[in-house]
Amino acid sequence: xxxxxxxxxxxxxxxxxxxxxxxxxxxxxxxxxxxxxxxxxxxxxxxxxxxxxxxxxxxxxxxxxxxxxxxxxxxxxxxxxxxxxxxxxxxxxxxxxxxxxxxxxxxxxxxxxxxxxxxxxxxxxxxxxxxxxxxxxxxxxxxxxxxxxxxxxxxxxxxxxxxxxxxxxxxxxxxxxxxxxxxxxxxxxxxxxxxxxxxxxxxxxxxxxxxxxxxxxxxxxxxxxxxxxxxxxxxxxxxxxxxxxxxxxxxxxxxxxxxxxxxxxxxxxxxxxxxxxxxxxxxxxxxx
Ligand SMILES: [Zn+2]
Numbered sequence: 001x002x003x004x005x006x007x008x009x010x011x012x013x014x015x016x017x018x019x020x021x022x023x024x025x026x027x028x029x030x031x032x033x034x035x036x037x038x039x040x041x042x043x044x045x046x047x048x049x050x051x052x053x054x055x056x057x058x059x060x061x062x063x064x065x066x067x068x069x070x071x072x073x074x075x076x077x078x079x080x081x082x083x084x085x086x087x088x089x090x091x092x093x094x095x096x097x098x099x100x101x102x103x104x105x106x107x108x109x110x111x112x113x114x115x116x117x118x119x120x121x122x123x124x125x126x127x128x129x130x131x132x133x134x135x136x137x138x139x140x141x142x143x144x145x146x147x148x149x150x151x152x153x154x155x156x157x158x159x160x161x162x163x164x165x166x167x168x169x170x171x172x173x174x175x176x177x178x179x180x181x182x183x184x185x186x187x188x189x190x191x192x193x194x195x196x197x198x199x200x201x202x203x204x205x206x207x208x209x210x211x212x213x214x215x216x217x218x219x220x221x222x223x224x225x226x227x228x229x230x231x232x233x234x235x236x237x238x239x240x241x242x243x244x245x246x247x248x249x250x251x252x253x254x255x256x257x258x259x260x261x262x263x264x265x266x267x268x269x270x271x272x273x274x275x276x277x278x279x280x281x282x283x284x285x286x287x288x
Contacts, residue, residue: 001074002230004146004177005220007054010078010230014052014059017080018112021049021097023063028125033092033114035124035138039066043127049097056142056176060133061095061112067133068095069126070114076123077230081113090115093125146177147217155206158198165201165209166194166265178213180263181233181241182220186212188240188248193273194258194265240266256280 002010026041028034034041044063053060059078061068070078081094088094095112102108116123128136144153157174168174169183178186187194190212192205201209220237224230233242239249243266244257253270258280269275 001057001179002072003057003179003182003220004054005217005224006230006236007057007059007072007177008147008221009224009227011052011054011059012225013229014061014078014080014112017110018049018097019051021100021108023047023049023095024098025096026068026093026125027096028093029087029091030121032121033123033125034127036127039127039129041066041068041127044068055134055139056145056172057179058139062130062133065130067128067130069128069133069138071124071138073116073122073124074120075118076114076116079113079115081111082109084109084111088113088115090117092116092121092123141173142176143172143174144176146175146182146213147221149175149210149213151203151207151210154210155203158201158203158206162197162199164194165192165196165198168198169209169213175213177217181236181238182213182216184241184266185216185238188250188266188268188271189216191271193278194267195278240268242266 023044023046025045044066047063047065050062050064053062057071059070061070072078076092081088092114094114097111100108114123114125126138133139161168161174166183166187169178169186170180186209190208192208223237240255243255244264246255247253248255248268248271251268251270253268255266255268256277258265258278267273267278269277
């Protein structure tokens with residue numbers, strides 16, 4: 001799933017391509033794409049796109065009165081669409097804009113197309129009054145942004161929430177923008193067991209985790225900003241994530257996995273757990 005660096009760089013690209021374009025129509029292709037009834041999408045018709053912003057893992061397609069909050073989930077993409085096909089593959093919804101003159105004299109008729117491959121249909125769009133967008137669903141439950149959370153904020157959250165650090169990092173109510181890949185990478189960079197308890201980590205642990213979050217995000221963001229379109233998961237940097245059985249780039253030990261139904265925790269025993277291999281009942285049951 002795209003995380004903060006992928007979403008942020010994509011938002012910047014879309015702002016470059018679409019800011020100032022006047023919305024003509026928002027057209028969902030199926031009834032599950034639009035998650036809200038009020039305000040209606042037509043409240044934004046005739047308005048210029050201010051920017052495509054981001055909060056957590058959400059894209060914010062912002063017009064003065066109304067903002068379309070877009071969540072891509074696993075397989076969703078928000079793409080520049082020049083074809084305007086009647087039934088685009090995986091099409092969920094399309095933002096249609098008034099044609100606009102380009103500086104070279106040609107006419108820009110491109111649209112923005114939300115697609116989602118696969119059958120799950122979990123990507124979605126929420127229409128929210130722009131003035132309330134940060135305090136209304138679906139953004140109202142989000143914790144501080146991962147890239148700018150302070151060590152003091154982290155320490156306070158660690159004090160108030162006794163959790164495994166890997167779960168804490170993936171919980172959008174705690175820190176917004178981190179998913180499975182970055183959680184694996186941050187734990188490794190911080191030299192912490194993914195199962196370390198946040199309350200026990202304390203203020204010193206918060207400082208270590210804060211530094212690891214910032215450096216992992218900065219690294220991914222730089223790579224992502226150099227691209228023309230959003231990376232797929234295999235293009236994203238990882239020392240641990242999806243590296244089960246490969247050598248740790250820092251120490252050469254074998255990257256281990258703890259499997260859950262929805263995701264895999266990857267870690268290096270030498271770097272993170274004092275050499276201890278964490279119990280993995282699921283793997284031992286199904287893979288032996
Ligand atoms: Zn290692």
